[in-house]
Amino acid sequence: MSPSQVIVFATPVFLLLIVIEFAVGLRRGRNTYRLSDAVSSIGLGMLSQVAAVFALLLRLGIYTAVYTHAALLPDTGFWTTPVGWLLALLAYDFLYYWNHRLGHTVGIFWAAHVVHHQSQHYNLSTALRQPVSYPLLGWVFYLPMALAGVPPLVFVVVGLIDLLYQFWIHTEQIGSMGRFDRWFASPSNHRVHHGVNDRYVDKNYGGILMLWDHLFGTFEPEDPREPSIYGTRKPLQSWDPVWANLEVYAALARDSGRATRWGDKLRPWLKPPGWRAADVAAKHPVAAFDIAAVQRFDPPVGRAVQVFAALQFAALLGGVALFLWHADSHPLLHNASGAGVLLASLWALGALLQGRITAGELLLIECAALSAATAATGWTTLHWVFKPLTMGIALALVVAHRRSRPDASGSAWLLAALLASLAGDVALMLNGLFIPGLVAFLLAHIAYTQCFRQDAPWLPRRRVWAGVSALGALVYTLLWAGGLPPGLRLPVAVYVLAITLMASQALGRASVWRDGPSCLVAAGALCFMVSDTLLAINRFVTPLPASALWVLGSYGAAQCLMVMGLLRTRSATPA
Template sequence: MNPIVYAIPIFFLMILIEVITTIIRKKDYYRVNDAINSLSTGMLNVTTGVIFKLGIYTLIYNHIALFSFDGNALWVWVLGFLLQDFFYYWNHRKGHEVNILWASHSVHHQSEEYNLTTALRQTSTSFLFSWIFYVPMATLGIPPHIFLTVSLLNLLYQYWVHTRHIPKLGWFEYVLVTPSNHRVHHAKNRKYLDKNYGGVFILWDRLFGTFIEEDENYEAIRYGTLKTLRSWNPVWANFHLYTEMLRDAIKTKSWKDKLTLWFRRTGYRPVDVATPMKMPDIHAYENYNPEASKGLKVYSLFQFAILVLATTVFMTISHNTPYGFNLLWTIVLALNLIGTGWLLEKYTGLIAVEAIRFVLSGATIFVSNGIWINLIPTWAWQFIIVSGAVSLLVLQASGIAKPGSNREGNTVRAAGS
């Protein structure tokens, strides 16, 4: 079973605690639409991870490892942990400095809020290039099971630092990544851009000149990316920068740019396609926040909770199910998440969108049980039929899906206010 499954209840418990704390402190650190979108990209990350397990690290280790270290020795585990964090720093740093790597990593930075759901906002395309940065570990001879374990520990550590509720932590700030110095990393203020890349240890940033301290007397932090996403579609969140680079490569007349723009400095675009990007006034434009009624938000949260439960079940069984089944249900989940995002940013056709979503899910169960005999229990059919019918009736009767009940509107407010 994927070990992330065990962490899911803890993740959501901590989110609940943070939401309650936010309400008690009368802060505005959460928005339903933004939180759902962040969690949606995280769900795509873990489900696509089932499909795209490349095993390149193990392949390199098995064929060209220079040493054969004892996988049970404590010093090897400590060495593996330190090396993984060191190479994570460079993986993370280059993810901000190279166009094609930023196209992947930018997903994590798209949220204009900063809370624990932001921590779970992860890319689904990191498998394409991130493995390159850990080749030295495999070549040295750090066993795959150690690499996988310390990578997971590194990822889990980073969860708690995505909060605005915890202030500076004294001497911790000099050694470890903390909420304070990681808030800086997610800021798009000019002073803070491209700083504090560490995963567990902030020492790498201090050593390589990329550290900056959070300045409480500086202007309010604004979160998100300089080129804003302005969409609740989690699939588009993963691919919009790739498509932009592809369009630039097609449009430019320079063959040099066609081949190299992918690996140029982040933000580079051919001069015959676009003028160089200037630093925008980050306080002048509005956060993406299409207006939605409370009823629609509650409905969306309920539907999303069902998808979270379905994803958890899928991750629990995916190691024992056929690859074709896993691929099919990953695609269906993605389509369901797109539909949920549609609910929160459109004001027409919601009943049709929901009807299609339920029919699609039911049809997928039918197809799955036709190909992989009785792999999905009968109650799943009944649940889709009942929940779908009830949901459509609620949308129709409540009026929250009528045109005009979900008009787009945006709110200007500084993050952290």
């Protein structure tokens, strides 16, 4: 049984304990859960487990290579005896302590580990909140076990034991446990670890044993007179799982790029979190942390949205369980496609709970992702459902928008573009209808171009038009040289002209409006160019690996970005 399958078996237990903790909190009048926060935390855990499927080869592969070729002690069977298992667990917990400690005291490691600390609530769902990138960095800490001759199987099992033990200590419903708290990781001393209070920061790193904290001076008991304030000293303020994993990396990169001395460009990554070069701190000051000013991030969410989000999340849980159960037997393309669907869905769910998108837009994003994934994995029947359904949802969103805002400019052209796109989708799914599909998408590009002209001058940035046209000419030259049939040279030339005009108008419009929605539309137009370019290269020049995933992934992104951008409310006049 693989580690991923162990997690699948453990998940119902995790969820049952979460429900019990929630019920106990309600009964005691001390509920520690908020739906949005719990969905965010568990979703990040799901994303972490999916990412671990890909990182396992790196982490376990390197460990196995070191064990096989560089172990200092021969494998005499000792590590599979009861004493050997116990010593292996002890060794893992010791190395975990240093892994965890450096995860708080070295910038690049904190950038990965911070995900686990971002929640401003402390409950069992917080235990599941795990980063995507830490397995890519943390494996190095455990190589001493490989050098000592600990077999990979023993290493994996004791690692799972250490990880699973830490689940139950993430709760506020269990108080002090007396002497147990002093020597073992417990809810009390782990609440300290998650606190941003001055006396609690960077304390209690132990995974199972507090022995290491006592030995190395990092133990701090919980003081009932000073409850922990949870989260980080620079709150995330978002339910976005992508930003949750990238926020500290982005901050480190900014400070590194702003530094003038080469040494100061490297130090943010290696120094403790919060370190900044003197010149950077002077030019870009950051307010000092004030614990009294900490406020919980909790955007209001209506009851209907909560119910919808809960149902969506339940479906995602089931999908991830299936993914993890079969991950070891599925090819890389299948796993990558599934991971893409999960990432898109979790991002959309977070955006919904934050009020950034609507439920309809969430369904649009999910269907677009599923359309690409089912095509890439060969699930033709499901692809035939999700691809036209994506355009159907987009059309429904535009119709609803027209009813709420009859004066919205360009909505008729947008409807025409989506109808033509739907016709093109159906034609390209059927054999022998490439030319009708090409014509349908040609009409879609013309309609999109007209839509973009409703609130911006015609090609307002001629340099943009020149650059995009040059790119289109380059693509057409590549297709011609790659074997474009003579009978298609003129139709494809007309098509390339149409899509370059569409993209040029979208980019020019964005330069006029200079707002978020117009930039979304411009990004979508560029994605459309990418999709059509990949489709043409795959068809006329050379087959591309995983072509369906790239072609339909960029196509789905294009339609989602353009529709969502055009439906966003804009100011009365361009900026």
